[in-house]
Amino acid sequence: MTIIKLDDSLLVGEGLTRSCYRHPSKEWLCVKVEKERYHNVTLREISFLKRFERRGISWDMVSEYYGRIDTDKGTGYMFRLIRDEDGSVSKTLGHYLSHEADHVDYDKMRDAFFAFRHFLIMQRIQVFSLLDYNVVYQKVSSSDHRIVLIDSVGNNQFLPVADYIGFFARRVIRRKWYTFEKRLMRDYGGNTRLVSIIEDLRRHPC
Structure with a gap:
């Protein structure tokens, strides 16, 4: 062995x-x-x-x-292991929001947020919680950036009907997404470009 x-x-x-x-x-x-x-x-x-x-x-x-x-x-x-185009290990979303804001293309980040939200809801990806350190921001190429879930997969409901019924799963995921937005606003509210992304997400609910 x-x-x-x-x-x-x-x-x-x-x-x-x-x-x-x-x-x-x-x-x-x-x-x-x-x-x-x-x-x-x-x-x-x-x-x-x-x-x-x-x-x-x-x-x-x-x-x-x-x-x-x-x-x-x-x-x-x-x-x-999620890696960027250059082979480096992709960094967490929180890393970019905290340390490298000036080096982020926020138009691509906005697209990544919309795509990730759509993916979670449409594919019924259940999570215990969405946090800035259990997702990474992957730079797949110069034109393709993604948010990827690397941790906290699962359902912490007392009665986990969302495990089996798509309607309830999507409702739970939407609720946890909204909590995710609130956490980001609380922790990175000084980042005006992130705030703009979240406001845009709220104007176009999924």
């Missing part, structure tokens, strides 16, 4: 429950490892991704799952 070694040089990001590493030999993959085994966050996420796969969704804006591996930090779960 081969055990993959993961060290800090491969670390992509870290959350409350999981750490995410670049796969040491497969550049298109990342490996998520849970910090505490009792969380089972990843197993819940995978169950939803498998449902999406059975429905035949597009994977353009959500990172798909590629199976388990053994690592020196415990069981690892492999997902597509």
Whole structure:
């Protein structure tokens, strides 16, 4: 049995429950490892991704799952690692809104927001919560920028009827999208170009 070694040089990001590493030999993959085994966050996420796969969704804006591996930090779960056209790992949306606002083409970002919202609702992609650090802003090419969901897939409703009925799923997703907009306005309200994008989204509800 081969055990993959993961060290800090491969670390992509870290959350409350999981750490995410670049796969040491497969550049298109990342490996998520849970910090505490009792969380089972990843197993819940995978169950939803498998449902999406059975429905035949597009994977353009959500990172798909590629199976388990053994690592020196415990069981690892492999997902597509989102990269930009130049090969660098795509940065979170929050990174751009916080640190690189002057280097963002906001016309392309606006299009990416509209496309991502449409994708979530039409494909019924359920999420625990939408946050600026569980989506990345991928520069696929000079003309194609996307927002891609990399974390927090699932449904935290007490009675999860949205898991099975499309109408309720879309209603829940719209509600969580509106919460996402409010968080962005709260955290980045000084970014006038982002505010303009969100106001435009609200003028054209999906």
